[in-house]
Amino acid sequence: MRELELYFGPQHLGMVGNFSITLKVEGDQILEAHANPGWLHRGFEKLMEYRTWIQNFPLVCRINVIEPDSMEMVYAMAVEKLAKIEVPERANYIRAIVLELSRLASHLFGCWAYANMLGFDTVAQWAMYHRDLILDLFEQLTGARVYHIYICPGGVRRDLPEGFKEKALNTLHTIGGCIPDYDATFFNNRLFYERAKGIGKITREEAKELGVTGQILRATGINFDIRKVEPYAVYDKVDFEIPTREDGDAYSRVWIIRDEMIQSVHTIMQCLEKIPEGEVYKRVPNPFKWNIPKGETYVRVESSRGELGLYMVSNGKDKPYRVHFRTPSYPHGLLVLEKLLKNASIADVGNIMISLYVTAPEIDR
Amino acid sequence: MKEKSKVNGKPSLLGPFKAIKYLFKKPVTLRYPFELKEPSLRCRGFHLNDWDKCTGCGNCADICPNEAVTMVEIPEIEAKPGEKNERPQIDYGRCCFCGLCVDICPPGSLRLSRDYFHIHFKTSTFNLLAKDEKIDKEHFLPADKYSVFKASLAHRKKDNEGFSSELKYSLFEPKRVSMPQVKPEERKLSFVEQVLGYSKEEAKQEASRCLECKLCEDACPAHLKISDYVRAIYEDKPDESLRKIFEDNPIPAICGRICMAHCEDACSLGKRGEPVAVRWLKRYASDMIEDYKKTLRLKPAKSIDKKVAVIGAGPGGLSVAYFLRLKGYTVTVFDSLPGGGGMMRIGPPPYRLPIESIDKDVSHIASLGVKFRFNTTVGKDILFEDIYKNYDAIHLGIGMTVSHSTRVKNSEKAYLALQFLQENKIGKKVKVGKEIIVIGGGNVAIDVAREALRLQHIQYPEEKVITKTVSLEDWDIMPATKEEIEDAKAEGIQFNPGWGPKEIKIEDSKVKGLLCIKVKSVFDEQRRFRPTFYEEKEMFLKGDMVIEAIGQGPNFSFIPKELFKKLEFTPRRKIKVTEFGQTSIPKVFAGGDIVNLNLDAITAIADAKRAAEGIDLYLKGN
Structure with missing residues (x-):
């Protein structure tokens, strides 16, 4: 049979985000896949070297559209570590609430993408609706729906608005109440089971070797989560579980996401319950005269897709000397995807890709 | 919600039919634009700016990560100390609605509204000179006249404020580093200096508050390069700082203690908080340097064979002598007191201005080669006529002595x-x-x-x-x-x-x-x-x-009658001078309290700077 080169994306209905895959196919079998992540290169890391510490904070969230808060968090943590700033306790609780809300929103977005890709449009619309409810919460808290620009070095930018707790609990109950429907229509749907079971399977050893983190790693049975390994914000003060599964395929990855959403809801409720009174912002120095002492740091958080790290060097000036992000989608979207697509069928390209929760903009910053 | 994470039900083909019940529920979507969603109270939309409060300091333009804010000159606004005639214009092609401009705004005039619609064919309409409903009554409409179909930067809702400035979360520090002082019960018993001065750490911290908008420099009569010397203190370079001060003011130890600090009145931080302690920082710079001469190494220019007499060794006289000496002139200063400083020597009590501080500044000026003749009353010990005859130019800085x-x-x-x-x-x-x-x-x-x-x-x-x-x-x-x-x-x-x-x-x-x-x-x-x-x-x-x-009033009795008649006065009984301090007698220049309505040292220094230029031009024959 003749070997063909097939372009999948960036203009393709099954493609989520500005990303493309060049496939070498024979019949409907893929011989080789080559991922091209550069469609959304905006030069963030370089750009950050030209902006002051404070000016960078509205910028970092743009690296990931779907979950901007973990980006803000990791940047704030790095700056605080370099500048030795203590964050008020209440701010840490608010940060945890924001991060879990954004994990929830991101996972719902992932459900939408996956359900949409496989043709489960009903579930996709539910997920989008529920994500929108969380965006409403974000709008009330931060003033914006997508790029919140809220977690800043020194704490958070504003305190919880009036009535936020009630509204948040209300939203969480609404979403939690729909879980049986999600289960019946999507997670336990026989059609979905048939479509996802055994697809995109990765072993524990391969996952370790390729630097895989997040739910893809946990789906192979390794219990690894930065929130437990290196607790930040208030994750050492709240009670939550890390769901794991053994099979390492698309089906178990989706189930991990479902279970993580439940854990997130649980965590937010605990935070809202335990949150102490007090300040939420420790004033950072004058932005025009803020030089951070020489030093380098690596900080990491558990984003909704895996380990998100930030390596930052300060040479004592008012701008970072070097910034490097370790984004989870980098190994997932390039190494794992190329590996899993080998010998897969063309019909499964989108299926595998979306089960890896690849966010294109964070691969090539 | 407490389900164990590993539980999952059995995949079923019939289960998904549960979703059918949603057919009978109310849709969750809104029929936009007939059904609208109210933006949240913190919504970060288009800008609002209160022009009455805005000082035109330009901090919003400086902090904007996207350079979306440009300061535009407004001819209708009159620039005055503490307020520039510029207002921010925002380019919505660049703005990312982060609101850093709101959090840095010292007077809190800049806010974000809850409007976010703008539809237009012309890109030029995306530039907005931010105003609010107070001045712009035309484009801000009450809720009943507003329609989302016309929504744009020129059709906005009134009373629709969103993300606004709160002092608690501001990016600048509104509180000043408090100055250590001797307690009132203790200090009233003696003449000990009341203000103790900042330590290095305190001075650096106070200097770090300055936003460098330079409103102060416009307000200072002598236009000292305040933001530069404050930055030098922040960078822990007091010598650099002093060098900047000496460009415009040769008596920092005096001014660092008793200056009326018009700069602090103009400081943008003072609008909602406490202004930067500019005066104390100047004092810190001068106190840090023990020997000005060693540090500054100022050298007069090549000698010019012209003699200038300066009558009165007050702030104005000292300054004019300093500036002229640096230009190379031979300068002699006459004063009836036993030391320099003029009114500074007798006026401010030692708990405010110790004599040592005055002498520090004066002796530095003397070390540059300025001749001082103290205990010499003009009109008694030396006649004004003789000075008039023997010197090429005369500067009067006699102040108000009666x-x-x-x-x-x-x-x-x-x-x-x-x-x-x-x-x-x-x-x-x-x-x-x-x-x-x-x-x-x-x-x-x-x-x-x-x-x-x-x-x-x-x-x-x-x-x-x-x-x-x-x-x-x-x-x-x-x-x-x-x-x-x-x-x-x-x-x-x-x-x-x-x-x-x-x-x-x-x-x-x-x-x-x-x-x-x-x-x-x-x-x-x-x-x-x-x-x-x-x-x-x-x-x-x-x-x-x-x-x-x-x-107080001035004493002109030492000037002979026929010369005094030639001296012109303004309606408010001040000596009339040109912009370079020249009086109606070409050879005689004047400055300070006898010329100005503003009776303070820094205004006299400003006059002196101009008079030194004037004398230089005059003696070079221009």
């Missing part, structure tokens, strides 16, 4: 302020009474009162002593600075604002007290000084000593 008297009955029994201050500094200290009444509400009156209080404590230790002041002006219009009033109050000085003197009561040729009458108004409709009184409302203040501190 105290005015209230001229009420028995006012000859009262001390005059300058007489009192001068006698204390030069020669024997005045023997004060136990209950002193100071007439006046200006800074001189407060200086006199606080100095008198200290003398009382020294001369009558452990006895009950009282010092009180009487002033025509009530609290709200009292000319003395707030800080001075607060310090005086803390030391126990009693104030009687809103009362005018009527008569000094005498018994057995000794002062018994002061009869006062209630003030009706101080100024007339034209804002001219013309006090009126309620004659029937009287008050008697007991006291055994009265000091009058109601103002």
Whole structure:
């Protein structure tokens, strides 16, 4: 049979985000896949070297559209570590609430993408609706729906608005109440089971070797989560579980996401319950005269897709000397995807890709 | 919600039919644009700017990560100290709605609204000169006239404020680093300097507050490069800082203590918080450097064979001598006092300005080659005619040296302020009474009162002593600075604002007290000084000593009649000068209190800088 080169994306209905895959196919079998992540290169890391510490904070969230808060968090943590700033306790609780809300929103977005890709449009619309409810919460808290620009070095930018707790609990109950429907229509749907079971399977050893983190790693049975390994914000003060599964395929990855959403809801409720009174912002120095002492740091958080790290060097000036992000989608979207697509069928390209929760903009910053 | 994470049900083909029930539920989508969603109260939409509060400082433009904010000159707005005639214009092609501009805005005038619609074919319409409904009544409409179909930057809703500035979350520090001071109970017993000065850490921290908007530099009469020297202190380079100061002001030790600090009044941080302590930072820079000459290494230019006489060694005279000496002229300064400083030497009491600080500045100027002839009264020890003949140019910086008297009955029994201050500094200290009444509400009156209080404590230790002041002006219009009033109050000085003197009561040729009458108004409709009184409302203040501190005037008696006739004056009795300080007698230049309505050292220094330029031009034959 003749070997063909097939372009999948960036203009393709099954493609989520500005990303493309060049496939070498024979019949409907893929011989080789080559991922091209550069469609959304905006030069963030370089750009950050030209902006002051404070000016960078509205910028970092743009690296990931779907979950901007973990980006803000990791940047704030790095700056605080370099500048030795203590964050008020209440701010840490608010940060945890924001991060879990954004994990929830991101996972719902992932459900939408996956359900949409496989043709489960009903579930996709539910997920989008529920994500929108969380965006409403974000709008009330931060003033914006997508790029919140809220977690800043020194704490958070504003305190919880009036009535936020009630509204948040209300939203969480609404979403939690729909879980049986999600289960019946999507997670336990026989059609979905048939479509996802055994697809995109990765072993524990391969996952370790390729630097895989997040739910893809946990789906192979390794219990690894930065929130437990290196607790930040208030994750050492709240009670939550890390769901794991053994099979390492698309089906178990989706189930991990479902279970993580439940854990997130649980965590937010605990935070809202335990949150102490007090300040939420420790004033950072004058932005025009803020030089951070020489030093380098690596900080990491558990984003909704895996380990998100930030390596930052300060040479004592008012701008970072070097910034490097370790984004989870980098190994997932390039190494794992190329590996899993080998010998897969063309019909499964989108299926595998979306089960890896690849966010294109964070691969090539 | 407490389900175990590993549980999952059995995949089923019939289960998904549960979703059918959603067919009978109400849709969750909104029928936009007929159904609208109200944006949240913190929504970050288009900008609003209160032009009355905005100072045009440009911090919003400086912090904007996308350079979306441009400061645009507005011809209708008049620039004045503390306010530029510029206002921010926002390019919505660049704006990312982060709101950093809101959090840095010192007066809190810039806010974000809850509008976010703008649809137009022309990209030029995406530039908005941010205003709010207060000035822009045309484009901000009440809710009933607003339609989302027309929504744009030119069709906005009124009272639709979103993300706005809160001082708690501001990016600047509104609080000043407090200055260590000697406690009032302790300092009133002696002449020890009240302000202790910042430590290195404190000075750096205070300097770090400055946003470098340079509103202060416009407000300073001498236009010192304030943001530069404050930045040098922040960078821990006091020598660099001092060098910047010396470009415009050669007496930082003096000005760092007693300057009226017009810069601090203009400081944008002062709009909602406390201004940067510019004066104390200048003092820190001068205190840090022990020997100016060694650090600054200033060298006069090549000698020019022209002689300049400077009459009066006050701030103006010292400065003009310094600037001219650096240009290479031979400068001689005449003063009747035994040292430099002029009014600074006799006026401010040592707890505010120690003599050592004055001498530090003066001796540096002397070390550059300026000749000083102290204890030389022009008109007595040397004739003005001789100076006029022998020198190529003359600068008059003689200041206000004659105290005015209230001229009420028995006012000859009262001390005059300058007489009192001068006698204390030069020669024997005045023997004060136990209950002193100071007439006046200006800074001189407060200086006199606080100095008198200290003398009382020294001369009558452990006895009950009282010092009180009487002033025509009530609290709200009292000319003395707030800080001075607060310090005086803390030391126990009693104030009687809103009362005018009527008569000094005498018994057995000794002062018994002061009869006062209630003030009706101080100024007339034209804002001219013309006090009126309620004659029937009287008050008697007991006291055994009265000091009058109601103002000073100049003394021109040393100038010969025929020359004096040539000297032109303004309607407000000030010497008329050109922009370079030249009087109507070409050879004679003047500056300071005899020229200005602003009676302070920094204005005299500003005059001196211009006069030095003028003398230079004049002597070079231009």
